[in-house]
Structures are given as C-alpha cells and as structure tokens.
Amino acid sequence: MASSSSSPLSRQSVTAAVAQLYNTYPFPPEPLLDEPPPGYNWRWHWTAAHAFCTGRSPDRQAIRVLDAGCGTGVGTEYIAHLNPQAKITGIDLSDRALETARNRCQRSGAQNVRFQTLSIYDVGQLEGTFDWINCVGVLHHMPDPQAGIQALATKLAPGGLLHIFVYAALGRWEISLMQEAIGLLQGERRGDYTDGVQVGRQIFAHLPETNRLRRREEERWSLENHRDANFADMYVHPQEVDYTVNTLFELIDASGLMFLGFSNPRYWDLSRLIGSQPDLMARSAVLSQHQRYRLVELLDPEITHYEFFLAKPPLDRLDWSDDGQLRQARVQRHPCMQGWPSQSIFDYDYQMVDLTAAEFQSLTYCDQAESAPTVAELVAATELDLGEVRSLQQRQLIVLTAPTA
Numbered sequence: 167m168a169s170s171s172s173s174p175l176s177r178q179s180v181t182a183a184v185a186q187l188y189n190t191y192p193f194p195p196e197p198l199l200d201e202p203p204p205g206y207n208w209r210w211h212w213t214a215a216h217a218f219c220t221g222r223s224p225d226r227q228a229i230r231v232l233d234a235g236c237g238t239g240v241g242t243e244y245i246a247h248l249n250p251q252a253k254i255t256g257i258d259l260s261d262r263a264l265e266t267a268r269n270r271c272q273r274s275g276a277q278n279v280r281f282q283t284l285s286i287y288d289v290g291q292l293e294g295t296f297d298w299i300n301c302v303g304v305l306h307h308m309p310d311p312q313a314g315i316q317a318l319a320t321k322l323a324p325g326g327l328l329h330i331f332v333y334a335a336l337g338r339w340e341i342s343l344m345q346e347a348i349g350l351l352q353g354e355r356r357g358d359y360t361d362g363v364q365v366g367r368q369i370f371a372h373l374p375e376t377n378r379l380r381r382r383e384e385e386r387w388s389l390e391n392h393r394d395a396n397f398a399d400m401y402v403h404p405q406e407v408d409y410t411v412n413t414l415f416e417l418i419d420a421s422g423l424m425f426l427g428f429s430n431p432r433y434w435d436l437s438r439l440i441g442s443q444p445d446l447m448a449r450s451a452v453l454s455q456h457q458r459y460r461l462v463e464l465l466d467p468e469i470t471h472y473e474f475f476l477a478k479p480p481l482d483r484l485d486w487s488d489d490g491q492l493r494q495a496r497v498q499r500h501p502c503m504q505g506w507p508s509q510s511i512f513d514y515d516y517q518m519v520d521l522t523a524a525e526f527q528s529l530t531y532c533d534q535a536e537s538a539p540t541v542a543e544l545v546a547a548t549e550l551d552l553g554e555v556r557s558l559q560q561r562q563l564i565v566l567t568a569p570t571a
C-alpha cells in the first residue's frame with residue numbers, strides 16, 4: 167500500500183538498495199538489436215500522445231524529452247526512433263542499466279539521445295525544462311514517490327506532458343504476498359537478490375499445484391518471469407508502493423499537475439461492467455469521476471497498473487464541437503497504424519478496425535495530398551461528413567491540426 171514520505175536517511179539507504187538490485191539485474195532484460203525496434207507504442211510517439219491528450223497535433227516536433235528511470239533503455243530507444251527530431255535525455259540510478267541503454271541505442275542507430283546517472287530526486291540539476299517526461303515503472307520504486315513526482319513536475323515546461331505508469335495494488339495482491347514470504351525466508355540474506363530469486367523459484371516449484379499464488383504466477387506472469395531479471399523485479403524488490411485509485415489521486419494531487427486521463431480508457435468505462443443495467447448506471451451518475459474510477463477497479467480488480475498522462479497548465483485541448491473550427495483544421499492519417507493501406511487495419515492501440523469505404527477513401531486522400539488537406543477540402547472531395555470526421559478523430563485514426571489564430 168502507498169506510503170507517502172520517508173526520512174532522508176532511509177530514503178538514501180532504500181535508494182541505494184534499489185540501485186543495487188538493478189545493478190545486479192538491469193531491467194528490462196530485452197535483447198539488443200542492430201536496427202530500430204519493431205512496430206510502435208503510441209504512448210512513446212509525440213504526435214500520437216499529444217493528439218490523445220489534447221485532441222490536436224503538437225506545434226513542434228523538435229522537443230526535449232526526459233526518460234526518467236529509463237533502465238536499459240527499451241522505452242528510450244522507441245522514443246528516439248519514433249521522434250527523430252526530439253532530443254532525449256535518459257536518467258537512471260543504475261550504471262549497469264545505463265551501460266546497456268547506451269549500447270542499445272548506439273547499435274540501433276539512435277543518435278538523438280544521451281544518458282546520465284542521476285536520481286529523479288535530483289532532476290533539478292538538469293538544464294532547462296522538458297516538453298515531455300516519460301516515467302514508466304519507476305515512481306512506485308521510490309521511497310518517496312511524492313517527492314519524485316514533484317521533482318519531475320518542476321522540470322515540465324508549461325503545456326508539457328508527463329506520462330506515468332505505476333503499480334496497482336488490487337491485481338498485484340498475490341505478488342505482494344509472495345514478496346513478503348520470500349523476505350521472511352531470506353531473513354538476514356535480504357538484499358542478496360540472486361538468493362531471493364533462488365528462494366522464490368524454489369517456493370513456486372514446490373507449492374501445491376492448486377495454490378493461489380502459484381496459479382497466478384503460472385497463468386499471468388511466468389512467460390515474462392522465465393528471465394531472472396523479471397522475476398527479481400517482481401518478487402525480490404527492496405521497495406514497492408502499490409496504489410489504489412484513492413492513493414493514486416493523492417499522488418497526482420500532490421504533483422500540482424492536471425490529470426488528462428488514463429491511457430487505456432476502455433478499462434475505465436463503467437458501462438462495460440454494468441452498462442446493461444440502466445438503473446445502476448443512473449445511480450452512478452451522481453458520483454464524481456474519481457469515485458467512478460474507484461467503482462470500476464472495485465468491480466474489476468484484475469488491474470495491475472495505472473498508466474496515465476498529466477500536464478502542466480496552460481494546455482489547449484480541443485473537442486472539435488465547433489463546426490467552423492473543425493472545417494478549417496488540417497487532417498493527417500494517424501501515425502500509429504499497422505496494415506495500411508487496407509480497409510482492415512490495426513489502430514494506434516493494435517486493435518483491429520474495419521474502415522468504412524468512405525473512411526478508407528478519406529485516409530487515402532489525406533495520404534495522397536501534397537500537403538495535409540483541411541477538413542473542408544476533405545469532405546468536399548470524399549463521401550465523409552463532419553460527424554464521420556469527428557468519429558475518426560475520437561478513434562485516433564486521424565490527427566487534426568488546429569487552424570492558426
């Protein structure tokens with residue numbers, strides 16, 4: 167469960183233990199490639215992430231990005247290749263993880279990135295501010311996540327975006343029990359991470375087959391945990407804070423930043439759980455957004471993490487409800503799409519989408535135009551109407567650029 171602060175001394179010793187874990191088992195242990203990583207992750211694509219958060223394309227591509235707690239640089243490498251005009255800084259506590267990150271980016275030809283050993287608590291030492299900060303899988307391993315998120319918030323430029331991933335308590339319940347069990351059996355040897363991995367693997371191998379912890383490991387996690395680095399990251403961690411919606415929003419409130427939304431809105435849609443019951447949905451209408459989120463996770467406690475975007479105001483967000491503004495906007499096909507050109511494609515989130523003939527015709531028109539057409543030009547030249555343009559935008563199949571004032 168979440169604890170919010172710690173004394174400087176325990177903060178230092180816990181941070182040293184975390185660095186020691188990742189110097190023993192740099193994470194993630196993904197292999198290095200001699201070419202850019204395959205596919206995309208829209209959360210690491212500036213145009214896609216910005217359009218998701220604000221409804222519009224960003225004003226600039228030449229941005230500064232901070233990957234805070236970059237580990238061995240798997241995410242950093244994607245950010246570097248997906249955003250070739252960006253200048254990226256990756257920081258981490260672990261020198262061994264950073265060594266791999268440097269090699270990874272060098273081998274795949276990412277030249278717009280540099281790495282530095284630095285704690286998130288000390289990001290004030292970096293020059294200037296960042297347009298976009300990525301902090302995935304890190305804050306929950308800090309003894310004082312609140313100080314961590316506040317430090318990141320000070321480095322965010324006005325209008326900048328902060329992408330965060332932290333653990334959720336409900337779906338990690340079995341993991342937390344196993345962590346404690348391994349710790350008890352390690353006793354004095356706690357902090358010896360290879361011993362922890364050995365003890366954990368031995369327990370799993372010999373628990374009864376029907377045991378709840380064992381079943382959860384086998385059904386949900388074992389595919390990734392065959393590597394010791396993954397197993398150690400999950401079960402032998404010296405520091406982990408798991409959140410609930412309630413404690414998550416305490417953390418977010420402490421950042422002073424604006425919550426823009428979860429990056430997986432489908433999970434947070436209450437109607438997927440009780441939508442068949444209009445009276446229950448009507449009862450939920452009086453709840454705050456925060457309470458509705460809590461209700462979703464209570465009813466569907468499989469959730470293992472929260473992934474979301476925050477922003478430093480001011481931030482222009484457009485819902486494109488104004489017809490005049492929409493008609494003047496410029497349109498491009500969404501940059502994260504697989505299988506194009508075809509009427510059946512995978513969208514930004516790798517979900518299968520069947521485009522209508524008019525949608526397919528319109529995306530083709532956008533691609534073939536010399537420069538991005540306006541919506542007015544698009545609807546004049548194709549079968550699409552304004553409602554369908556809005557639908558394409560809401561489903562992240564196009565990106566709209568706001569007309570300049």
Ligand SMILES: C[S@@+](CC[C@H](N)C(=O)[O-])C[C@H]1O[C@@H](n2cnc3c(N)ncnc32)[C@H](O)[C@@H]1O
Pocket residue numbers: 181184185188193194234235236237238239240241257258259260263284285286287301302303304307308399
């Ligand atoms: C689970 S790994 C995540 C790596 C990477 N962000 C990813 O998602 O692939 C956590 C990383 O956070 C780093 N870390 C933990 N506390 C940190 C801190 N206070 N400052 C900087 N990095 C930290 C660890 O060294 C480790 O490499």
